[in-house]
Amino acid sequence: MIKVGIVGGTGYTGVELLRILAHHPQAELRVITSRSEEGVAVAEMYPNLRGHTDLAFSVPDSKTLGECDVVFFATPHGVAHALADDVLQAGARIVDLSADFRLTDVPTWEAWYNQEHGAPHLLPEAAYGLPELYRQQIVESRLVAVPGCFPTSIELGLLPLVEKGLLQDQRIIADCKTGVSGAGRGAKVGSLLCEASESLHAYGVSGHRHLPEIRQVLSHAAGSPTDVTFIPHLVPMIRGIHATLYCRSELSQVELQQLFEQRYADEPFVDVMPAGSQPSTRSVKGSNVCRLAVHKLIDSDQVVILSAIDNLVKGASGQAVQNMNLMFGLPENTGLEHVALMP
Amino acid sequence: MIKVGIVGGTGYTGVELLRILAHHPQAELRVITSRSEEGVAVAEMYPNLRGHTDLAFSVPDSKTLGECDVVFFATPHGVAHALADDVLQAGARIVDLSADFRLTDVPTWEAWYNQEHGAPHLLPEAAYGLPELYRQQIVESRLVAVPGCFPTSIELGLLPLVEKGLLQDQRIIADCKTGVSGAGRGAKVGSLLCEASESLHAYGVSGHRHLPEIRQVLSHAAGSPTDVTFIPHLVPMIRGIHATLYCRSELSQVELQQLFEQRYADEPFVDVMPAGSQPSTRSVKGSNVCRLAVHKLIDSDQVVILSAIDNLVKGASGQAVQNMNLMFGLPENTGLEHVALMP
């Protein structure tokens, strides 16, 4: 059994980790930390876990964490920077759900996060936890940075074309729609039901922190600088991200469909739907799947790729567990075979 | 034109007052206050008001407020206590949407609100602003306490029976359901879309602050102590209160229907629906109407009354304007004829 610790388990990615790990056959949750909720039973804060765990939140402590085999960070940025060294030296591996180790370039990180990078010396060994692109690095790493939710949906949608240099130009547009859980459990006016329901609006038009991450991964996959125009929108639902990706290619519909099916033929968590499909986010609600459909418009070189994930699963905690499975030599889908809740 | 001031206009009852007053033909908004938003244009905070008002929030100041003909308080409890004297002495009348002057008994107020009553000397002249019961007092008063949202829905549903002593016993149950806007615009975790949508739960089972108000009004109408069991529930919608009222009577369905229709025949904002109806909250969304239906169950003395209001309109700001109309001798429905937004 893998001994698991979670730092910062009170947010939505934290409780989602708990939901997934509660019945993971090879993982055993040992410790979960929260300064603000010290001593509170996890199941008191999240009654869905009553009967599934007896743990209570404790104050983070690198000794206890170090006794785990793996520690998940479900924390705001900066926290993993501060604790990673101690945890790694104590012998535990790290799966970090925050943005701390996603960017390989320190100045870029510092520019977007407005603070000094706290652990640049660890970057060389950090793997970017998108198994569909970096599986081998993940297997060999003791420090994995789980991708952001938007980047996951966008990168999986564009990889087949970008990797092979099949786009006509770089005018890629990623129009993304996210449920409100992407904003976290913080008590913000903009996330209130009375503000966010029965409405939709764009946000971060002038620049969103996931942009440099998307650029880095696509550029690396392409082998040359690659950019996208990325506009997120807030949608009145709890879970789900839908990326609508616009690019141009000379490939036909049939060629595109083949390209995507071949690229993801062996991937357990990427589902290329039949030509003509239009995936809905509810078809992945609560599951670790990314569902893709690729469309070539008639009489045009316009390609439209539709990509749907659950932002808390494939976009966060599910992908984190997928990474853990890889790091510990387990079958990649262990504990991750949830069927989406529909309706 | 009635010169209007609003104290505390940043919450949901404040913006709803602005929506209604923006096109009230006899009211002119002169001042709106908010300490925290001083200098901010109202339409910047509430873009639905762009083009409808040029006002900006200012710091409350009793001189400026006193130059108004009427001042609405859309504030937490305690604020109206502190400012009412000055405003009244400066010559303005007051319509208070808070709980400050609803209860006639000072110790009861202090017990439920956990603080000293700040203006007990004003209670004798405060009218309880339910026009359907206290119209004459309202017309003659310079200080009106707008009823709470739950009390409005419950009292209007029970008045016809209670006033005439037609209930068999006092075992009245008020099972109430409210939209999330009833919790206000404060940034609370429980009001987040991700917490409150796709769910329903009871709250305040051990006691809700609207209970003593309901007791007071029903007892006064009945002429003897009258109590209810009152359980509110939080429903995943923005607006609307639905009270399901259970009591017992020997009246037949036909007699009940007649009783209700006669009681409210001349009331512009109480709609007694035909026998067999089941009003939906959306049928009053954005309007000042209370829709009622009364049912007698077959082979039983059980009466079930269904009462639907928009908590922000008839349950707050619309009723406040209805009171203002009465206080200033205007037709009661002036500026209040909105058709509910449906769908």
Next chain:
Amino acid sequence: MIKVGIVGGTGYTGVELLRILAHHPQAELRVITSRSEEGVAVAEMYPNLRGHTDLAFSVPDSKTLGECDVVFFATPHGVAHALADDVLQAGARIVDLSADFRLTDVPTWEAWYNQEHGAPHLLPEAAYGLPELYRQQIVESRLVAVPGCFPTSIELGLLPLVEKGLLQDQRIIADCKTGVSGAGRGAKVGSLLCEASESLHAYGVSGHRHLPEIRQVLSHAAGSPTDVTFIPHLVPMIRGIHATLYCRSELSQVELQQLFEQRYADEPFVDVMPAGSQPSTRSVKGSNVCRLAVHKLIDSDQVVILSAIDNLVKGASGQAVQNMNLMFGLPENTGLEHVALMP
């Protein structure tokens, strides 16, 4: 492995059965029928099942069904009546999610369902599938009638008091709130998002088909005729039932809490929450749990019991699988340990 057939798998209880059975370690889905969707792949209709099943809908055929060990009926009333004999004679057992075998009294069934009862001769061997009350009968039966969703939530909330005759009188009120999935997947105007969202209304005030079922079970448990006033309300959410139960008792809060905890101490799917709790429906979303809280109001004999289930799981398909587990000697919670999806 238990060989499983499903008749009528296109509705919401059908797809929920598929979700649960997809990873049930002892069940193997063999056949799923639908006349209207013959030949359509299940995963085409319900894309959440892509990768989880290769089955296609087929026309119902008693020979194929009879080769199963158990057949679930997820059909409108009347269908199980027509097919049960053949299926049972072919050797399969039946778990019926419809209303066909819930009522023991034929005239009552015929009065509420407006048609002749199609299989009265099977009633003597039909067990009412509420394991918390009829576990032994279920274990021994080859024909189980899964309770309705409202009855499940109401009966579990009242059983501890009713069984022991601890209620002061029979004036029990069950004010129930249900998500829209309770209305099924039929294309009805009243179930449209634009009609049902942002609103709440009562329905079936003059009489709901679940009422005779509730009466039958409570009366049997009480040993004497027991009735309730039952008013359902439609709530703008997909899943969830919340029953707010009002009755009267001389027991204290402490005695009530003990009574409930003891009654359900060994029940895997009934969770009696600590005193003072107010369960939310989302805490059981996607799980087979019924969460209960019992409240005694201050200075009163009024008892308020709060009962929350997922109408599609403990209120239908989860409870159906729980029954199957009992009928086949499996641990009762096999394949049913889902953690509720929260948020």
Next chain:
Amino acid sequence: MIKVGIVGGTGYTGVELLRILAHHPQAELRVITSRSEEGVAVAEMYPNLRGHTDLAFSVPDSKTLGECDVVFFATPHGVAHALADDVLQAGARIVDLSADFRLTDVPTWEAWYNQEHGAPHLLPEAAYGLPELYRQQIVESRLVAVPGCFPTSIELGLLPLVEKGLLQDQRIIADCKTGVSGAGRGAKVGSLLCEASESLHAYGVSGHRHLPEIRQVLSHAAGSPTDVTFIPHLVPMIRGIHATLYCRSELSQVELQQLFEQRYADEPFVDVMPAGSQPSTRSVKGSNVCRLAVHKLIDSDQVVILSAIDNLVKGASGQAVQNMNLMFGLPENTGLEHVALMP
């Protein structure tokens, strides 16, 4: 008073017309037709109209309609084709909310609507009812085709750039999001709350009927063939359309802002928000306003225009009344000054 008739008043655009016309100071509703609901009181079907109208649905009859000054068609396509001649000859003018007279090219209409065009001889006198572009034609016409909801949001967002030839290329993308009321009040599975809530998906990727209309209007405004890639998405809310428009220009942010502000300076129903704004659909819920914001991305020629309307108001019934006002010489905003319902 303008005597008004409505053909097909049972759908969402019909009831929205009723809401707006109920308090229009210069319009008097005389007749409303529906074959299926003949004799039913409008307020019985739409209880929000109780107390606002006594009309009942009647069978369409060109004599009665012809006695009106103006007839609104809120019907499926084909109906206005069949009735327009009679109504016009009887002396009434027509405001058609359907697609019947939007396209000037008959073969295009027939290709997209799969049926013969029923009234090509009327096309020369039909005005396209977008006042911001065709005000003079509308004033002079007796037959106005109200634009589609998506076209309204897209055209208003692009007109300032397209009219002046300020786009760098024709690679315009319109990623649109609509509430479910856009799908109408028909009982379709895809519009059920349980299917459409808590989810988002694209639809019509292979071609949507609003596309030829958008092409026609933009091409006419540009003076040369202009095309867009148009992908609509279904969003879990009742009302609202948000168009996110991507195009390229060498204008700076300041120049773009000036261009938009000048273009719409005199338009009562187009609100160009300050630079940096991100309009939400709720800011126009129930109002006839189109709110726009224009963004130039940093270090790029990428322009992103955000356009929000209420699909049932500026996207249908409100714009229809705006057209009526123009046709009858009234101030354009008569009866249309509703403040959006927020929250």
